[in-house]
Amino acid sequence: MRTSDYTSAMINELQRTLELLSEESVEQLVERIARAQKVFVAGAGRSGLMMRAFAMRLMHMGFAVYVVGETVTPGLGPDDLLIIGSGSGETKSLAVMAAKAKGIGASLAAATTNPESTIGQISDVVIQVLASPKEASDQESFTIQPMGSLFEQSLLLVFDSIILRMMDRQELDGSAMFGRHANLE
Numbered sequence: 168m169r170t171s172d173y174t175s176a177m178i179n180e181l182q183r184t185l186e187l188l189s190e191e192s193v194e195q196l197v198e199r200i201a202r203a204q205k206v207f208v209a210g211a212g213r214s215g216l217m218m219r220a221f222a223m224r225l226m227h228m229g230f231a232v233y234v235v236g237e238t239v240t241p242g243l244g245p246d247d248l249l250i251i252g253s254g255s256g257e258t259k260s261l262a263v264m265a266a267k268a269k270g271i272g273a274s275l276a277a278a279t280t281n282p283e284s285t286i287g288q289i290s291d292v293v294i295q296v297l298a299s300p301k302e303a304s305d306q307e308s309f310t311i312q313p314m315g316s317l318f319e320q321s322l323l324l325v326f327d328s329i330i331l332r333m334m335d336r337q338e339l340d341g342s343a344m345f346g347r348h349a350n351l352e
């Protein structure tokens with residue numbers, strides 16, 4: 168196959184996965200983001216990179232948002248929201264973090280392939296992304312991609328769609344957001 172054939176196959180996979188997203192869960196997450204005092208995002212590896220990309224856009228929108236693990240990230244409080252991106256929903260450090268957030272009384276949201284996972288089960292909002300977790304993709308016929316690639320790409324698109332939805336609600340445009348972009352880069 169040529170590279171462009173792979174690209175087409177990946178776009179088809181993404182379309183199929185994203186068409187199956189629950190609009191209701193997405194709306195629930197939008198509401199929780201709007202109500203939260205501070206928003207925290209977390210994820211490991213490539214899933215974590217997608218969560219960082221989402222955090223940047225939330226910052227551009229004017230939200231108080233932090234990436235868990237950064238030196239300047241403050242403590243989580245009961246009025247805050249933690250959003251975890253985890254394909255498996257079982258990554259140990261994230262499962263411990265999720266349980267701690269619940270103990271503090273914060274809201275917990277997860278984007279995962281598996282709502283029945285450790286993290287999915289204790290989350291207030293679960294966005295189920297119908298893609299393979301990293302350990303299963305080779306056995307699944309619905310993706311040609313290795314490990315969690317389809318999940319990770321879907322995360323980026325799901326969260327970028329959520330940003331567009333929230334921009335619409337707040338009547339914000341890209342130029343207002345650009346005004347908040349880093350000017351020391």
Ligand SMILES: O=C([C@H](O)CO)[C@H](O)[C@H](O)COP(=O)(O)O
Nearest residue numbers: 212213214253254255258314315
């Ligand atoms: O980096 C990852 C790997 O490349 C999968 O394709 C994962 O995102 C990382 O290992 C975290 O796993 P999950 O929590 O299951 O997303």
